[in-house]
Amino acid sequence: MNSHKNPLPYTLVAHDKHDERHHGAVTIPIYQNTLFSFAKSDEPGHAFKYSRMGNPTVQELEKRLAALEYGEKAQCFASGMAAISAAILSTVRTGDHIICVDQVYFGTREFFEFFLTRYGVEVTYVDGTSIQQISEAIRDNTTLIYLESPTSYYFQLQDLTACVQAAKTRHIKTIIDNTWASPCYQNPLRLGIDLVVHSLTKYVGGHSDVLGGAVVGSAELLDKLSRVDHQLLGGVMTPHTASLLLRGMRTLPLRMERLSKSALTMAEYFSKIPCIHKVNFPGLPAHPQHKLAVSQMSGWGSLMSIEVKGTLEQAKAWVDQLQYFRIGLSFGGYESLVLVVGLVANAVKDHPVTLIRFNIGLEDPVDLMEDISTIHTFFSLKQKPAVSG
Template identity: 55%
Template sequence: MDSNQIRMEDEDNVPRRAVDPSTRVAHDPHDDEHQGAVVMPIYQNSLFTFSTYEEFDRAMTGNGDIPVYSRGHNPTVQQLEVRLAALQGGEKARCFASGMAAISTAIMAHVRSGDHVICVNQAYGPTRELLSVFLTQYGVETTFVDGTSMDAFQAAVRSNTRVMYLESPTTQTFRLQDLRACAELARSIGAVTIIDNTWATPCYQNPFEFGIDLVLHSISKYIGGHSDIIGGVLIGSEETISRINRSEYLLLGGVMTPHSASLTMRGLRTLPLRMEKLEQNGLTVARHLEQLPFVRKVNHPGLASHPQHELAKQQMHGSSSLFSFETDLPPEEMKAWAGRLGYFRIGVSWGGYESLVTVGRSVPGYESIQGSIVRLYIGLEHPQVLIEDIMQASHGLDI
């Protein structure tokens, strides 16, 4: 089956066949259970009761998928989990209150005191803090490596390595890891591979194709798509997700609300369509930036100039619209430049409809960067409007 396709479930009047992601997120069968509602209802309740004690016992001693209490299962959230697992090509998914709740649960489910983790050195900042500060209190050690080098991964391996944590591409300098090689190395040492796949989305990268064990996303970004929810999802095998559900998920309590799940399903409807437009917008602006005299380098895996462009084409079916550029100009000057932009808002996060900008000096593993590194998120505005905005703000630069 093509990597861009997922398998439909058997539905009334719908043949069982492979369909593209756009059709999958747009089409639902008629829903008799909810009076033909075209939108899944929000089950805004904390608990579920049973007509007999026998039914209650079955729910309490079963596989945990029957709603009993919304800290465990909620029908609205469950419906989103089914959709996300199918779109990403995994067997089962669990949704969380935030991306960090999904990240911390995934890691903590696979380490114990005395264990060792290998993590790419440009992973999301709070992920690095979880590994380098919080988990060290409990005897878990982490080695941070240059994710572009398999030699670095191999050199970091210890007899107690239990997790290999990936983020491909990273979201500051947009470096990739060779997913197949990482998965093979992890299997050879008995470690689990976990990847943050937020940048590429399920539309443009399926890590399961390359042997990765667990895939996670910050739902707050592209999947939600409207900058109005916080959430995360962890996707993997039936066995792994069920085991995590019985332990870390229930005990840590970072559960998604039914309302957030409903908003996410709304955003999911247009994810493939939005990603097509965002990819086009991002590449248009990135290519223009490559021509500007004050830009030393543009970090975008979709550009032919990216040092891992060939690997990107092998692993991904497209690119998103978050990237960075490097300049010799100091951060103070580039912050003033950012302040002159009219269509880019200054702020963290990304994946919504609005364009964003942040300015920094260096990133982990690349402290040698001189000048500034500017991260741009290209939203759904017309790319020519954004280019003109960049040009008018650049008139005040000392170049």
């Protein structure tokens, strides 16, 4: 039984009411307008005036994102980074202090280091797995705790309920990058987080052909952010992009279900290979924070990493000959991807050289396992790991 106020995700993304304003068109039309004229000079009349301030196609996407995340409102942006930077800017002033998890997405970290420091905002990085470290880092001028759970290289979690408790008693805002879990598998607003940010470029787009971002939260916080940090910085989403994202969203729960299952299958497979000494994936019962993961997420993203006993050169030689994993950044599309992290400058600090990140796509996991099983010739394993269908 669905006891929620919202329809469940599959219904939410598949069902639109008949709408005479769109002549009953079943897909949301693309309002390819920069402006919306008024009937009379003194009668602005309708909700839309100029597309930087709002566009009907983009608004349809925002309504669905807000509902999926159990938020009152959402604001879309041209990219995940545009959403992240606007959300952060909406919570800080010169002289403020931010606490941020040390494994945060590198673009966010660079935004803090190259941009916010210019305006006299200080950032303390903490081990997000330790609520004690987070609490101890709080100062009188702390206005924001910035979270990303799980992180996207080592897949470490933060205890969201504990973070909210620590923040709320001191009137500190909380923002979380929820891209990895998607709105299908983690809803931080329901745990008391103030703002959720997404790179829609990943799962919501789902086809590796569109950039986008969103901030979701209460009407109060979103109204303020939309007027100032969205409209004035101007990193808005185009109606065409919104249409592609609405299309991607139709199959989001379906793709997530498949990706979550395949990712777990692949993580289990990696775990059985002797030269892989660590698999970083919170869906595995052996993950040190698996219990916490199950308590705050209901499924898994498709991104994981492995730590291989071997050199960077061995990792490169193996990865470069894989058939079904394309080499690249990003995740959340239909295609499987691989990245030898140590070969990508600035991607993550202090990583072991043998860290390899995988995005599991929609291909058949049996083919993916077969591909992975070539590992034995590159890392001097006695035998090829068995593949089970």
